[in-house]
Amino acid sequence: MIPYITPDDIAAVTEVLQSGMLIQGKHVGLLENKIRQIANVKEAVAVSNGTATLHLALISLGIGKGDEVIVPAFSYVATANVVELVGATPVFVDIDSDTFNIDVSKIKAVITEKTKAIIPVHEFGLACNISEVISIALTNKIHVIEDAACALGAKENEQPVGSFGIVASFSLHPRKSVTSGEGGIITTNNQELAAKFRALRNHGIDSENTDSMEFILAGYNYRLTDFQAAFVNSQLERFDQILTQKQMLADVYLNELDASVMKLPVVPDGKNHTWQTFHVVLEEKINRAQLIAALKERGIGSNYGAQCIPATKYYQEKYGFNNKASFPYAYRAYTSGLALPLYYGLTKEDVKYIATEINKSIKNDL
Numbered sequence: 001m002i003p004y005i006t007p008d009d010i011a012a013v014t015e016v017l018q019s020g021m022l023i024q025g026k027h028v029g030l031l032e033n034k035i036r037q038i039a040n041v042k043e044a045v046a047v048s049n050g051t052a053t054l055h056l057a058l059i060s061l062g063i064g065k066g067d068e069v070i071v072p073a074f075s076y077v078a079t080a081n082v083v084e085l086v087g088a089t090p091v092f093v094d095i096d097s098d099t100f101n102i103d104v105s106k107i108k109a110v111i112t113e114k115t116k117a118i119i120p121v122h123e124f125g126l127a128c129n130i131s132e133v134i135s136i137a138l139t140n141k142i143h144v145i146e147d148a149a150c151a152l153g154a155k156e157n158e159q160p161v162g163s164f165g166i167v168a169s170f171s172l173h174p175r176k177s178v179t180s181g182e183g184g185i186i187t188t189n190n191q192e193l194a195a196k197f198r199a200l201r202n203h204g205i206d207s208e209n210t211d212s213m214e215f216i217l218a219g220y221n222y223r224l225t226d227f228q229a230a231f232v233n234s235q236l237e238r239f240d241q242i243l244t245q246k247q248m249l250a251d252v253y254l255n256e257l258d259a260s261v262m263k264l265p266v267v268p269d270g271k272n273h274t275w276q277t278f279h280v281v282l283e284e285k286i287n288r289a290q291l292i293a294a295l296k297e298r299g300i301g302s303n304y305g306a307q308c309i310p311a312t313k314y315y316q317e318k319y320g321f322n323n324k325a326s327f328p329y330a331y332r333a334y335t336s337g338l339a340l341p342l343y344y345g346l347t348k349e350d351v352k353y354i355a356t357e358i359n360k361s362i363k364n365d366l
């Protein structure tokens, strides 16, 4: 994954550096406006990274010790780590094998009176069945915190992700479609929560009443710098172009990859995929490590896509899950999943070459 940085992006950063106004300021405000439009929400608050947005969401909703939070078993570990960090317990739910998103039919069975929230993830840039999650959450009076870290621009039935839950989280890490280096945005339609996020990101200062310099909460320093905001704002100018290019490249993979030896990603009706990651699941008989090494020799970088979180060392030792039995699809995606190169700077020919080399390497191996 190589971020595509243009001379305009560099000029935008340089301009802020020359101004001397480095921390949260005008460009952070502009970034928040842009995200408000893309996600169609009333409030957007920029912070220092995606994990910080999830942390602020849990804290602001009063989630802590004794509470349970439902998370998909297959995601980046940060989705569950934040639950651990506020002292609550993550309750894992397996994924759907076609979309790698939470299997909504398995949510009800794990809801208890301790369940306070669910963090559905729009994995790899594809919206999960978020309307169904919202309806289950409403019935059971639990909060929905969307982990849209890698899904800016994704939609379900024309409604953008980030606008469904009480709060939503976006990341601006270099692996995402647009980046500030490190960065994150938290969105909500709830003004009271937004004021809390603004205070908590800035040492607890009352953001509604800036003249008073009143410290109303024990806050963090989760601020984003203004040059980081200017950097990502410059990329957002070509956001549609980035998503279109990625869709075109994904279509090449879908046409060229040998579907008889791997499961290709599925995009259900009513959704667009923003392709933060092009992720396949290899047939079990294929040696993934050997394939990754063979591709590396040809200058092609590939890796596994996300973790079966309960199978990672910390969660395994703490909770002792039987992952293969409890989370079969998450475990399979973790052990046989492969994320392929897909970023704005690649061409159709590059992707054709990569797909051909993958098909060839697998044939040689079998």
Ligand SMILES: *Cc1c(COP(=O)(O)O)cnc(C)c1O
Pocket: 049, 050, 051, 052, 075, 076, 078, 079, 121, 123, 147, 149, 150, 171, 172, 173, 183, 184
């Ligand atoms: C990237 C990512 C995060 C973490 O974002 P950071 O900005 O790296 O902290 C969390 N959840 C998911 C699903 C992600 O893809």
